[in-house]
Amino acid sequence: MDRLVYTALTGLRSQMAAQSTIANNIANASTTGYRADRVSFDRLVLTGGLETRQLAAEEVDDFDRRAGTIVQTARPLDVAVTSDSWIAVQATDGSEAYTRRGDLSVAASGVLETGDGFPVMGSGGPITVPPATSVSIAQDGTISIIPVGGDAKNPQVIDRIKFASAQGSQTSKGLDNLIHVRGGGILPTDENAKCISGALEQSNVNMTQSLVDMIENQRSYEVQANLMKSAKDMDESAASVMRMPS
Numbered sequence: 001m002d003r004l005v006y007t008a009l010t011g012l013r014s015q016m017a018a019q020s021t022i023a024n025n026i027a028n029a030s031t032t033g034y035r036a037d038r039v040s041f042d043r044l045v046l047t048g049g050l051e052t053r054q055l056a057a058e059e060v061d062d063f064d065r066r067a068g069t070i071v072q073t074a075r076p077l078d079v080a081v082t083s084d085s086w087i088a089v090q091a092t093d094g095s096e097a098y099t100r101r102g103d104l105s106v107a108a109s110g111v112l113e114t115g116d117g118f119p120v121m122g123s124g125g126p127i128t129v130p131p132a133t134s135v136s137i138a139q140d141g142t143i144s145i146i147p148v149g150g151d152a153k154n155p156q157v158i159d160r161i162k163f164a165s166a167q168g169s170q171t172s173k174g175l176d177n178l179i180h181v182r183g184g185g186i187l188p189t190d191e192n193a194k195c196i197s198g199a200l201e202q203s204n205v206n207m208t209q210s211l212v213d214m215i216e217n218q219r220s221y222e223v224q225a226n227l228m229k230s231a232k233d234m235d236e237s238a239a240s241v242m243r244m245p246s
Contacts, residue, residue, distance in 0.1 A: 012228070015221040022214045023070065025205045032115055036064040036210075037136035068100075069203040070196065074237040077104040079137055080201045081163065085193035086179060088121035088162035088186075096121060096186045097173075097178035098164055100201050101167035105134065108216055112143070118178070129158065137161070137197045163193030176210035 028034040031201045036149060070080045079102040081087060086098035103115035112120045112127040119126035120144075129135060132145035133152075141161035146152050164187035171187075173181050 012221065012224045015217055015224060017029070017215050018215065019221070022210055026207065026210050026214075028206055029203050029205040029210075030176075031101075031177075031203050032103050033068065033099060033201050034205065035066075035068075035100065035173065036203070036205045037173065038062040038064060065206055066204050068202040070199050070201050072130035072199050074198045075103075076134070076136055076198060077106070078102055078200050079141075079161070079197055080199040081193065081195050082161070083190065083193045084167070085163040085165050086187070086214060087114070087180065087191040088164050089177055090121060090126050091176065091180070093176075095180070095184075097174070097176070097180050098170045098187060099178050102195070102200055116177070121162045123162070124159075127159045127161070136172065137195070139194050139196070141193070141195055161195075161203060163195070164188065164192045165190035165193070218220075 020133070025036045028036075067084075070082075079087075081100060081102065086100060087102060088096055089099055091097040097118070099114060099118065101114045101116060104112055104120060104130045105115070107113050109129045110124035110130065112129055127143065129143070129145060131148045133148055133150070134146045136144050137146065141163055142157055143161065144157050146155055150156070160209040161221060164177070166187055169185075169187055172179050173195065174180050176209050
C-alpha cells in the first residue's frame with residue numbers, strides 16, 4: 001500500500017514539473033531565438049524495503065535543438081544564424097555562454113548586446129562599438145561601422161561576432177535561457193558559420209503541439225490523483241476489516 005502511495009505521489013510531482021515546463025514554453029512562444037525546454041522523468045526504483053526506496057526525480061535537462069523560422073526585419077543589427085552554430089555571449093557570472101537570440105543593439109556604454117542584455121563576444125571579448133553613424137554586419141559576422149564624420153564609402157571593420165559550434169560537445173540550457181557547456185569550458189569557434197543580417201530566428205515552440213501536450217499532461221495528472229484516492233480508499237477498507245468489534 002505504501003509503495004502505491006509513493007508511486008502516485010511521484011507521478012503527481014512529475015506531471016506538475018512537466019506542466020510547468022509546457023507553460024514556460026508557451027509563454028516564450030514569441031521570444032526571439034528561444035529553444036523549447038523538454039522534461040524527462042527518471043524511473044522509479046523500488047528495491048527491498050522502504051528504507052531502500054528511491055523517489056523519481058524530474059528536471060528540465062534537455063531542449064529542442066531544432067531551428068526556428070527566420071523572418072526578415074530589415075533592421076541592420078538583427079542577425080539570424082543560418083548554420084547549427086550559436087552566438088557567443090558573456091553570461092551574468094562572466095563565463096562564455098551561447099544563444100540564438102540575434103536582436104542586437106548597442107548599449108549606452110557602447111557594448112553590443114542581445115535583446116536580453118548579454119554582451120556579444122568577439123575575437124577578444126565583449127564587442128564595443130565606437131560612436132558611428134551606421135553599423136553593419138556581414139554574413140561571416142564581421143562588424144563594420146561608418147565613424148561619426150567618416151567617409152560613408154570607407155567602412156571600418158571593428159570586430160567579428162564569435163559563432164561557436166556545439167558539435168561533439170555536451171551542452172545544457174540554463175535558467176538564463178543560455179546554452180552552457182556541461183562541466184564548464186567554451187565551445188570552439190565555427191569559422192564557416194554564416195548569418196543573415198536584417199533577419200531574426202523566431203522561437204521554435206510549436207503552439208499546437210504544446211497545447212496538446214498540456215491537455216495530455218493534465219489527464220495524466222488526474223490519473224495519478226485518482227490513484228492516490230484509490231490508495232486512500234483501500235487503506236480505509238483494510239483498517240475497517242481489521243477493526244475489532246466492540
